[in-house]
Amino acid sequence: MSTLAPAPRRERPARRPPRTAPAPAPVAAPARGGLRLAAWTLLALLAAHAWADQVAPASRAAATASVLLGSAIGALLLLAPRVTSRRRRLLLVDGLAVGALVLALATCGVPLRLLLPDAWGELAAGIGQGLGALPGVRVPYRGLDEWTRATIVLGGTLLVLVSAWVAFVPRGAATGRPLVAAGLLATLYAVPVVERAPDHPFLQGTAVTVLLAVLLWGDRLPRGQARPAAILLAVAAVAAAVLAPRLDGDRPLFDYESFVADSLQGRNTSTFSWQHRYGPLNWTRTGREVLRIRARQGTYWKAAVLPEFDGRAWRTTDAVDIRTPDTEIAEDPGYRQQLTVVVAGLRSPEYVTAGSTRSIAASPRLAIESGFGIFRTGSRPLRRGDAYRAEVYVPQPSPETMRDAGSSYPLFTRRFLSMGLPDSERSVLLFPRWGESQSIFRYALGAPPRSDGEEQLLASPYRRTYRLAQRLRAASATPYxxxxxVRARVMRDATYTETPRVDPRAPLDGFLFDRREGYCQQFSGAMALLLRMGGVPARVASGFTAGTYDDARKEWVVRDLDAHSWVEAYVPGQGWVAFDPTPAAAPPRSQLRDDEPATTPDEPAEEQDADEGPAGAPADARLGGGPGAPAASPGDESLSLGPPLLVVLAAGALVAFVVRRRVGVRADDPPELAELLQALRLTGRPPATGTTLRQLEERFRHAPQAADYLRAVRAQRYAPSATGPGRAQRAALRTALADGLGAGGRLRAWWALPPRPVGRRGRRA
Structure with missing residues (x-):
């Protein structure tokens, strides 16, 4: 009889030992970075001094300061792993970043007041202005735009400091990314060398090659391989020094500078033809910034003078003797001022100034006096990034002064009393000056002058215009x-439009009597013609109105919308005074307005211009688009310690936020749990010690899908085969994390929990 063996006893599984937090990983000892720091310092010094030659005078002090600052940053970063406290390490790293940024801006000449939050817009606009000018800048930059100079210097300083940071920032057991740092320093050296060859290019190239090799591999090679590597490096450097001169040609294989400058400026610059056409207006009207002008007072910024009327339109001319004076100079010192002009989105052969230009200085282009108080460049026009100074004379006499000026016009103003006739003889009529009783003389090519000019004029298409001028003159007691x-008559019942209907034979006569529509060219051309017919020297000027005043930067900002044409009438003893007959509804802003209301004989006495100012208005009130430009005072740079400290602390908090993006998670945490813990910390919801996943799930019970995310993490934590959180659950948790974080909550939550999970390696500190 057999017996059944007893069933084997089922053993109970061994109890899992309680999970304990692993001991913190020992802090890695600092890498051997002494050789790397020495190589970086020498290479950065060489590259920064090459970059300093991008401006004149060279910014060698800023270059040296940036390298010393970078070396200090590198040394402190090498010592950072010795700090055992994670919080102190973060404070050290963040403090270095913020301090480096502040010192970089200060080293480059940026005023400290621009670090205040309310000045960040001005700082960004200034750097943007400098960046926009760079494609057209020739080096070394000798221009007057402080923002272009500061941007060039700041670019080199930032490359140095970022390279130092990248080269030595701690990365767990490693130190920095020398390859990225070497690329930044190579860029810092290559850009100025390509622009302007050094005195000893092959010697410097050899030095750069050796220092780059030491920076990349100097502290990584075992001691036994250091000597063979040094020999190999020396052989390669000598071979390169021998071959490089043979490969050096006279012309570049690809002239990238011209290609980049021309392509960028072709899309971002405006050009203007100042001749009158009277057809549909084809000027650029995009609102692009074309000029920035620093001046004591805003006025019309003049680019061209149109002194001749050929019978159909006003034209520029080269027939001028620059030895002939263009204006009288009054003793009023307020009529003289110095302009500093920075060219933005404009390509122009004319220097844009104001009034009568006396001189041009500090220009990167040739300045040629072309008469009529204006200057032109040589074969190369002004373009983005160019800057210059101009001494100008801009008379702004009061109405009483102009009324009492009389009619003693200088002899050189006689040419501004002529007009052409639209006939085959190319006849030119010369009108008598105000107060003269002589006839209108007619001049024809190859024929003696004749006194039948009035008969010829009355037989021409401009007979109505001439009769109107005589009627207005008879009703006027003085030239003023x-x-x-005349100005009031030109404006009366006229409509501003940029697509006028034009009489091809006599456009200005048709504008005055038939269609009464046009833009600034019709208004200014008609007024100047009537003034000449009445004996007052006049001409048309073209350029820009004052624009808008940037109070923070003490500059006038001129845009392509401000392109304009106006009238200059001569006032004895004062010079050429600007008058603007274009209605205020025109796009150009800050148009000049007369100081007194005016009436005309062919309208009721009570009818006046709607946009006239009060009688006796000060000269500054003539510009309707902005205040008179106050001069910058030295007191504008005063700064207390408190606001900059707040800015530094705020920037430090920002850097700490970015740095914390990669720290605070243990290396042995599962990816899903590590991501969850980091998202909670970065959104200000760090779990307390001992918090379980089920408790976190209860915390988000108001958002069911967010709670599902936590449930999926918990399931995967204890059952590795379980499916992890889905995209909808991630989005729900991200929305829940953003709740209560204010305006930037969504961005902060997205940064903490991106739409797609990051791998474990990217989450380790």
Whole structure:
């Protein structure tokens, strides 16, 4: 009889030992970075001094300061692993980043007041202005735009400091990314060398090659391989020094500088033809910034003078003797001022100034006096990034002064009393000056002058215009009254439009009597023609109105919308004074307005210009688009210690936030749990010690899908085969994390929990 063996006893599984937090990983000892720091310092010094030659005078002090600052940053970063406290390490790293940024801006000449939050817009606009000018800048930069100079210097300083940071920042057991740092320093050296060859290019190239090799591999090679590597490096450097001169040609294989500058400026610059056409307006009207002008007071910024009327339109001319004076100079010192002009989105052969230009200085282009108080460049026009100074004379006499000026016009103003006739003889009529009783003389090519000019004029298409001028003159007691009456008549019942209908034979006569529509060219051309017919020297000027005043930077900002044409009438003893007959509805802003209301003989006495100012208005009130430009005072740079300290602390908090993006998670945590813990910390919800996943799930019970995320993490934590959180659950948790974080909550939550999970390696500290 057999017996059944007893069933084997089922053993109970061994109890899992309680999970304990692993001991913190020992802090890695600092890497051997002494050789790397020495190589970086020498290479950065060489590259920064090459970059310093991008401006004139060279910014060698800023270059040396940036390298010393970078070396200090590198040394402190090498010592950072010795700090056992994670919080102190973060404070050290963040403090170095913020301090480096502040010192970089200060080293480059940026005023400290621009670090205040309310000045960040001005700082960004200034750097943007400098960046926009770089494609057209020739080096070394000798221009007057402080933002272009500061941007160039700041670019080199930032490359140095970022390279130092990248080269030595601690990365767990490693130190920095020398390859990235070497690329930044190579860029810092290569850009100025390509622009302007050094005195000993092959010697410097050899030095750069050796220092790059030491920076990349100097502290990584075992001691036994250091000597063979040094020999190999020396052989390669000598071979390169021998071959490089043979490969050096006279012309570049690809002239990238011209290609980049021309392509960028072709898309981002405006050009203007100042000749009058009277057809549909084809000027650029995009609102692009074309000029920045620093001046004591805003006025019309003049680019061209149109002194001749050929019978159909006003034209520029080269027939001028620059030895002939263009204006009288009054003793009023307020009429003289110095302009500093920075060219932005403009390509122009004319120097844009104001009034009568006396001189041009500090220009990167040739300045040629072309008469009529204007200057032109040589074969190379002004373009983005160019800057210059101009001494100008801009008379702004009061109405009483102009009324009492009389009619003693200088002899050189006689040419501004002529007009052409649209006939085959190319006849030119010369009108008598105000107060003269002589006839209108007619001049024809190859024929003696004749006194039948009035008969010829009355037989021409401009007979109505001439009769109107005589009627307005008869109703005026002084030349200034005549100017006011002419201006009022030109504006009366006229409509501003940029697509006018034009009489091809006599556009200005048709504008005055038939269609009464046009833009600034019709208004200014008609007024100047009537003034000449009445004996007042006049001409048309073209350029820009004052624009808008940037109070923070003490500059006038001129845009392509401000392109304009106006009238200059001569006032004895004062010079050329600007008058603007274009209605205020025109796009150009800050148009000049007369100081007194005016009436004309052919309208009721009570009818006046709607946009006239009060009688006796000060000269500054003539510009309707902005205040008179106050001069910058030295007190503008005063700064207390408190606001900059707040800025530094705020920037430090920002850097700490970015750095914390990669720290605070143990290396042995599962990826899903590590991501969850980091997301909670970065959104200000760090779990307390001992918090379980089920408790976290209860915390988010108001958002069911967010709680599902935590449930999926918990399931995967204890059952590795379980499916992890889905995209909808991630989005729900991200929304829940953003709740209560204010305006930037969504961005902060997205940064803490991106749409797609990051691998474990990217989450380790």
């Amino acid at each position: 009254d005549f100017i006011r009456n």
